[in-house]
Amino acid sequence: MxxxxxxxxxxxxxxxxxxxxxxxxxxxxxxxxxxxxxxxxxxxxxxxxxxxxxxxxxxxxxxxxxxxxxxxxxxxxxxxxxxxxxxxxxxxxxxxxxxxxxxxxxxxxxxxxxxxxxxxxxxxxxxxxxxxxxxxxxxxxxxxxxxxxxxxxxxxxxxxxxxxxxxxxxxxxxxxxxxxxxxxxxxxxxxxxxxxxxxxxxxxxxxxxxxxxxxxxxxxxxxxxxxxxxxxxxxxxxxxxxxxxxxxxxxVVDDAAVVGARQSALVDRLRAGVAALGDVEVVGDPVDRMPHLVTFSFLYVDGEALVTELDRRGLAVASGSACTASTLTPSRVLEAMGVLTHGNVRVSLAEDTTEADVDALLAALAEVVPRLRAEVGL
Amino acid sequence: MTHPTPGDDPALELDCRGMRCPLPVIELARRIADVEVGQQVAVVSTDVASRTDVPAWCRMRGHTYVGEDVAEDGVPRFRVSRAR
Incomplete structure (x- = not known):
């Protein structure tokens, strides 16, 4: 979990x-x-x-x-x-x-x-x-x-x-x-x-x-x-x-330097691992960014289905895709940036998130994303 | 908004009215190979996410986003030129 x-x-x-x-x-x-x-x-x-x-x-x-x-x-x-x-x-x-x-x-x-x-x-x-x-x-x-x-x-x-x-x-x-x-x-x-x-x-x-x-x-x-x-x-x-x-x-302020450095390295690992999955847009500044947060969008994937599949595997993430919003409109942030809005996942790490957690998320994405794409014939 | 010049009519128009994201982009990906390189596909879509997602798809897949116009019934139409 x-x-x-x-x-x-x-x-x-x-x-x-x-x-x-x-x-x-x-x-x-x-x-x-x-x-x-x-x-x-x-x-x-x-x-x-x-x-x-x-x-x-x-x-x-x-x-x-x-x-x-x-x-x-x-x-x-x-x-x-x-x-x-x-x-x-x-x-x-x-x-x-x-x-x-x-x-x-x-x-x-x-x-x-x-x-x-x-x-x-x-x-x-x-x-x-x-x-x-x-x-x-x-x-x-x-x-x-x-x-x-x-x-x-x-x-x-x-x-x-x-x-x-x-x-x-x-x-x-x-x-x-x-x-x-x-x-x-x-x-x-x-x-x-x-x-x-x-x-x-x-x-x-x-x-x-x-x-x-x-x-x-x-x-x-x-x-x-x-x-x-x-x-x-x-x-x-x-x-x-x-x-x-x-x-x-x-x-948290007292621990911010140490925790932030650890989280930032985990986000780097996540950004690289997600990018390697292909047909994905990893968004936001890779360097001049907050330490704990990363967002990415997978082509041809339904954001709601992705969040649900990850939750089933004990991984709690957010999404800015239209299908996950009460308004059924995509995230204004992603729209303003001109980046892909569907298949979106926002990951924000906790103080105690480990490398094993990040690797579990990467493994789950590597399994779930191709399956969801296969379901729509892509 | 880019206004495509008249004359370069799309070779293929995809009716994605009523489809929700990501279906219009999935339809586009499935059908892009139905036109020749240099020809256009138009996605007619009522889904607001298409305005962002069709140009993003073009950028990610190496095709050219031509611009937005409207179908005869006033529904937004997003035009893509097959580049490879």
């Missing part, structure tokens, strides 16, 4: 599990209250914030816990957009986003168009899934916000965030970075005004997102505010989950 879909959700890290039970026992009260139980909860929440800030190399007052990575993304992006609005000046200029953002970003952009009257413009990518910062020269003048992911969640390619940030700064456009795919595995890129991360992708519990707003950034709450400690989120904080998320983040 091998779980190879950590980019969708990683199993709970032992470090998170270790603090969760205690935190549930002592962190249930309202952190705003002045009684002992409230003070305990407050202490745990502040502790979680401090640990996350340290692990991500930001200031504690830049960290807000949200209800998910998607929620953090919506708040981060739309808060920068609202911060650009001036009374009496009409709607701000277009929101510029890459064509390969996680769906949370285009969904926020569609909301902004519908309710704030802010149109959006897409920044295209090359065959590897990477934006060209020079394309921004024509898109940024007059733009309200630029959204660029740290690295692509489907193909692993890192984005040139520093160069995009420099271009954005030159045009006075604030930058939002969705770092959900890479946070905990790689250092945060620099140059953002707001950023988002998601705990369940680094081994924290689901239901915890992290919104980062740079000190001094012009961010304004895009949704109704609350009377709680932090105006950037609303609703009662899940203090135990935030603490567990922080503990997991601390642990």
């Amino acid at each position: 091998a779980y190879l879909d950590t980019a969708s959700s990683a199993p709970l890290h032992p470090a998170a599990r270790a603090v969760l039970d205690d935190a549930l026992r002592s962190g249930w009260a309202d952190p705003r209250r002045l009684h002992g139980a409230g003070r305990s909860a407050r202490l745990l929440l502040d502790n979680a914030r401090a640990v996350v800030a340290d692990a991500l190399d930001v200031r504690p007052d830049e960290v807000t816990f949200t209800s998910s990575g998607t929620d953090a993304t919506h708040r981060g992006l739309l808060g920068l957009l609202v911060g650009r609005r001036r009374p009496g000046h009409g709607a701000p200029g277009p929101l510029v986003l890459t064509a390969v953002e996680h769906s949370a970003v285009p969904h926020a952009a569609a909301w902004a168009e519908r309710w704030l009257g802010t149109p959006s413009t897409e920044l295209g990518v090359d065959r590897l899934g990477r934006v060209r910062p020079e394309d921004l020269a024509t898109l940024l003048p007059g733009a309200s916000v630029l959204a660029v992911q740290s690295a692509n969640h489907e193909v692993g390619t890192r984005q040139p965030v520093a160069a995009c940030a420099a271009a954005a700064r030159e045009h006075g456009v604030p930058l939002f970075v969705d770092a959900c795919a890479s946070a905990g595995r790689e250092p945060l890129p620099t140059g953002w005004d707001a950023a988002a991360a998601s705990a369940h992708k680094w081994g924290g519990p689901a239901g915890v997102g992290v919104l980062l707003v740079r000190h001094g950034a012009r961010w304004r709450a895009p949704f109704p505010v609350d009377d709680r400690s932090d105006e950037r989120a609303s609703g009662f904080e899940n203090v135990p989950a935030a603490l567990a998320a922080a503990a997991a983040l601390r642990a």
Whole structure:
């Protein structure tokens, strides 16, 4: 059995599990209250914030816990957009986003168009899934916000965030970075005004997102505010989950260099092994990429059938093929890259994935892919 | 979108209306050898994945993607020139 879909959700890290039970026992009260139980909860929440800030190399007052990575993304992006609005000046200029953002970003952009009257413009990518910062020269003048992911969640390619940030700064456009795919595995890129991360992708519990707003950034709450400690989120904080998320983040950041090097070598092995199977497109940047993730597409193979056959052999993988999506449309990322969308498999390694797991996947693919092709006469 | 020039009509048109991916590309692979090198096959497909997958197939299999136009009923048609 091998779980190879950590980019969708990683199993709970032992470090998170270790603090969760205690935190549930002592962190249930309202952190705003002045009684002992409230003070305990407050202490745990502040502790979680401090640990996350340290692990991500930001200031504690830049960290807000949200209800998910998607929620953090919506708040981060739309808060920068609202911060650009001036009374009496009409709607701000277009929101510029890459064509390969996680769906949370285009969904926020569609909301902004519908309710704030802010149109959006897409920044295209090359065959590897990477934006060209020079394309921004024509898109940024007059733009309200630029959204660029740290690295692509489907193909692993890192984005040139520093160069995009420099271009954005030159045009006075604030930058939002969705770092959900890479946070905990790689250092945060620099140059953002707001950023988002998601705990369940680094081994924290689901239901915890992290919104980062740079000190001094012009961010304004895009949704109704609350009377709680932090105006950037609303609703009662899940203090135990935030603490567990922080503990997991601390642990994965501490191990990131060693684990990343091991995973990256396994991905190299997988890329080479898959390419040797023939009539397959191994996509994304082979070198300048996240360490744990690789995506490939087999000609003439049905993605759903492939995922099902692999699952039957105890191998859990994701797919961006249309037949595996609730919308029955192919992955926007693969489309934007212009690479094959059917027969697609995304593999994202766990902390403890071994060479034997990778070889088991290669052996299963070598058996299943030719059989599925034979079934359609190819 | 590339607009093929009129005159170079496809030698073969494949009706893949209603087929879901990967069936249109499978049909294309099965039938490409039915035309001569330099002749065109057109894939008429309602499957949105064909817009990406037909050009990708051409690149992977060494054929030439000519471009997209529409069939008489307005369904997208993807044109491929056999190159080998």
